[in-house]
Amino acid sequence: xxxxxxxxxxxxxxxxxxxxxxxxxxxxxxxxxxxxxxxxxxxxxxxxxxxxxxxxxxxxxxxxxxxxxxxxxxxxxxxxxxxxxxxxxxxxxxxxxxxxxxxxxxxxxxxxxxxxxxxxxxxxxxxxxxxxxxxxxxxxxxxxxxxxxxxxxxxxxxxxxxxxxxxxxxxxxxxxxxxxxxxxxxxxxxxxxxxxxxxxxxxxxxxxxxxxxxxxxxxxxxxxxxxxxxxxxxxxxxxxxxxxxxxxxxxxxxxxxxxxxxxxxxxxxxxxxxxxxxxxxxxxxxxxxxxxxxxxxxxxxxxxxxxxxxxxxxxxxxxxxxxxxxxxxxx
Ligand code: UT7
Numbered sequence: 001x002x003x004x005x006x007x008x009x010x011x012x013x014x015x016x017x018x019x020x021x022x023x024x025x026x027x028x029x030x031x032x033x034x035x036x037x038x039x040x041x042x043x044x045x046x047x048x049x050x051x052x053x054x055x056x057x058x059x060x061x062x063x064x065x066x067x068x069x070x071x072x073x074x075x076x077x078x079x080x081x082x083x084x085x086x087x088x089x090x091x092x093x094x095x096x097x098x099x100x101x102x103x104x105x106x107x108x109x110x111x112x113x114x115x116x117x118x119x120x121x122x123x124x125x126x127x128x129x130x131x132x133x134x135x136x137x138x139x140x141x142x143x144x145x146x147x148x149x150x151x152x153x154x155x156x157x158x159x160x161x162x163x164x165x166x167x168x169x170x171x172x173x174x175x176x177x178x179x180x181x182x183x184x185x186x187x188x189x190x191x192x193x194x195x196x197x198x199x200x201x202x203x204x205x206x207x208x209x210x211x212x213x214x215x216x217x218x219x220x221x222x223x224x225x226x227x228x229x230x231x232x233x234x235x236x237x238x239x240x241x242x243x244x245x246x247x248x249x250x251x252x253x254x255x256x257x258x259x260x261x262x263x264x265x266x267x268x269x270x271x272x273x274x275x276x277x278x279x280x281x282x283x284x285x286x287x288x289x290x291x292x293x294x295x296x297x298x299x300x301x302x303x304x305x306x307x308x309x310x311x312x313x314x315x316x317x318x319x320x321x322x323x324x325x326x327x328x329x330x331x
Contacts, residue, residue, distance in 0.1 A: 003131050003133070004130065004131060004133075004172040004173060004174070005127075005131070005172070005173045005176050005177060005178040005179060005180070006126060006127035006128075006129075006130035006131055006138070006170045006171070006172060006173065006178045006179050007170065007171060007172075007173035007177045007178030007179070007325075007326075007328035007329075008168045008169065008170060008178065008296070008325070008327070008328060009070070009169050009170070009171045009328060009329060010066050010069060010070040010072070010168065010169040011066065011069075011166070011167070011168050011293065011296045011297050011300050012062045012063060012064070012065035012066025012067070012069060012166070012167040012168075012297065013062050013065065013164070013165065013166040013167065013293065013294055013296075013297030013298075014058050014061035014062040014065065014164065014165045014166075015046040015058075015162075015163070015164040015165075015284060015287075015294070016046045016047060016048045016049065016058065016163055016164070017046070018046060018047045018048070018049045019044050019045075019046060019047075020044060020045050020046070020047050020162070021043070021044045022036045022037065022042070022043060022044065022159070025158065025159055028152055028153075028158070029152070029153060029154075029155040029158060029159075030155055031155045031159055036159045039259075039261070040159065040160060040259050040260060040261070040281070040285075041259065041260020041261065041263075041279075041281050041282055042159065042160065042260075042281055042282060042285045042286075043282045043283065044282075044283060044284075044285075045161065045162025045163070045283075045284055045285030045287075046162050046163050046164055046284060047147045047162065047163055048145050048147060048148075048163040051145065051147060051148050054088040054094075054145065055082075055084050055086050055087060055088055055094055055143045055144060055145045055148075055165070056082075056088050056094050056097050056098050056101070056143075058143050058145070058163065058164060058165035058290075059082055059084075059094065059098045059141045059143040059165045059167070060098055060101050060102055061165065062141060062143065062165040062166055062167040062293075062297075063080075063098060063102045063139060063141055063167045064102060065167070066139070066167045066168070066169060067102060070169060072137075072169070074102050074103035074104045074105070075103060075104070075105050075106050076106070076136075076137055077099070077102075077104040077106070077107045077137045077138075077139050078106070078107055078108075078129075078134075078135035078136060078137050078138060079107055079108055079109065079126075079129055079135055079137075079138045079139070080095050080098055080099040080102075080104055080107050080108075080109040080138075080139045080141070081095060081109070081110060081111075081112055081122050081125055081126060081138065081139070081140045081141065082094050082095035082098055082109070082110075082111050082112070082141045082143060083111075083112045083113075083114060083118030083119045083121065083122040083140070083141065083142045083143070083289040084111060084112075084113070084118060084142070084143050084144055084288075084289050085113060085115050085116075085118065085144055085149075085288050085289060085316070086144045086145045086146065086148055086149060086288070087111055090199065093109060093110060093111050094111050094143075095109035095110050095111050095141075096109045096110075098141065104139070107139075112125060114289070114315065114317070114319050115194070115288065115289075115315035115316035115317055115319055116256050116258065116286070116288050116289065116291070116313055116314060116315025116316065116319070117184075117256070117313040117314065117315045117317070117319035117320055117321060118142060118288070118289035118315070118319075119140070119142035119166075119289045119290070119291070119292040119293055119313065120182075120184070120256075120292065120311055120312070120313040120321050120323055121184060121319065121321070122140045122142065122289075123140065123170075123179060123182075123311065123323055123325070124179075124182055124184060124323070125140075126138040126140045126170040127170060127178070127179040129170075130170050130171065130172050131172075136171060136172060137169060137170075137171055138169070138170040138171075139167060139168075139169055139170075140167065140168050140169075140170060140293075141165060141166070141167040141293070142165065142166050142167075142288075142289035142290045142291070142292060142293045142294075143164070143165035143166075143289060143290055144163065144164070144165075144287055144288035144289050144290050145163045146161035146162060146163055146217070146286070146287065146288055147161070147162070147163050149196060149215070149216060149217045150216065150217055151213055151216035151217075154216070156219070156221060157216075157217055157218075157219055159285075160258075160259070160285055160286050161217075161285055161286050161287070161288070162284050162285035162286065162287050163287060163290075164284055164287040164290040164294050165290050165293075165294075166290050166292070166293020166294040166295075166296065166297050167293060168293055168296060173328055175328075176326075177305070177306065177326045177327070177328040178325060178326060178328055179323065179324075179325045180243065180324045180325060180326060181239055181242055181243050181323070181324045182239065182321060182322065182323040182324070183235045183238045183239045183242070183321055183322050183323075184235075184320075184321035184323075185231065185235065185319075185320055185321055186317055186318060186319050186320075187227075187317070187318045188317065188318075189318075190224075190227065190316070190317055190318030191316065191317060191318075192220075193219065193220045193223050193224050193227075193318075194217075194218070194219045194220070194224055194315070194316035194317075194318070195217075195218055195316060196214070196215060196216065196217050196218070197209075197214040197218065198210075198212075198214035198215050199214075199215050225259065225261075225262060227314070227318060228258060228259075228262055228314040228320070229262055229265045229266060229269065231314055231318070231320045232255065232256075232262075232266055232312045232313070232314050232320060232322065233265075233266055233269045233270060235312060235320060235321050235322035236253075236266070236270060236310055236312055236322040237270070238322070239310065239322045239323070239324050240310075240324075243324055245308070245324070247270050247271060247272055247276075249308055250272075250276060250308050250309070250310050251276070251304075251307040251308050251309060251327075252276055252277075252278050252299070252302075252303070252307065252309050252310070253266070253267075253272060253276050253277050253278065253309075253310045253311075253312065254278050254292055254295050254296065254309055254310065254311045254312075255277060255278070255311075255312045255313070256286075256291050256292065256312065256313035256314060256315070257279070257280065257281035257284065257285075257286060257287070257291040257294075257295070258281075258286045258291075258314070259281070259286075260279070260281055260282070263277055263279060263281070266312070278295045278298075278299050279295075280294065280295055280298050280299075288315070291313070292311055292313060300331055301331050303327045303331070304327065304330055305327060305328060305329055305330050306326060306327065307326065307327045308324070308325075308326055308327075309324075309325050309326070309327055310322060310323070310324055310325075311323040311324075311325060
């Protein structure tokens, strides 16, 4: 058996209709458009309404768009991975529900929790499944309903996050295009800086934890910012080095959209041209596992066969990494 590379062969996406603008946030917490724009680059984000639709609603919509665009028989899908930090329920696989709803009747499915690096880790898993030779079509979805875990009285988090979902199909490639290499890392000590304290095994949900707001996402922004920049830059430098590439060889950097200033810092540290960075944070905010596929969704028409892409992400855990992938098709 010859090992084949796994390439992305289709992209789909979905963002909810409801737009939460900076002006609307000014009415909810003590903030202003100038602060949000200058400190984060975000102008608006999408919010899933009602929340009870669940993350699967967006994942299914993104997957259905991909299936339709690609004219794909869902029964041919072997595996569905849903990268998410906000599954429909703590127990019961969101991916299983998504697979059944889209008609992937011959697939197995699982959720992957890598926080904001969930999609990047999912690319590794999807690629490895393909390269095993056992699977031909792996659907990878990054989807998060961040509005379901945000405290809309906490100005330090509620201005940043949004909801959305993006999907890609991985298939074996005969021309050696697709995922080439990766540097993926964790630092478990980082969990103190970015977490939901209650609702897990250490601190099960109770009326006390809810009263104390411990079921909401808590982030210490400054240290996370610092770790995010230095670790993503390190991972990118390592993956470039491992592949004898320089920054000039790279067509696009597909980076997690957490803060425009983080993207600026990555570009500055690596001496990249700003045109090399794909950016859409101003419209969606930080959608956690959905940021990378939503960039592909928005910029798909710009991407050309054989172009060299660098993906990078950083998130809770801490989790991070950089992945080098060559694009496999023209739209
Ligand atoms: O995706 C997962 C990984 N996450 C990240 O990568 C996020 C990394 N962190 C960040 O992007 C930034 O740290 C934030 C956007 C979260 C915060 O920006 P910052 O420039 O680090 O602000 P800060 O937390 O240091 O706060 C500066 C000031 C504080 O006021 P004082 O203490 O200087 O008087 C905050 O209270 O800004 C204040 N502030 C706000 N003011 C207006 C915090 N949030 C707001 C707000 N509106 N929404």
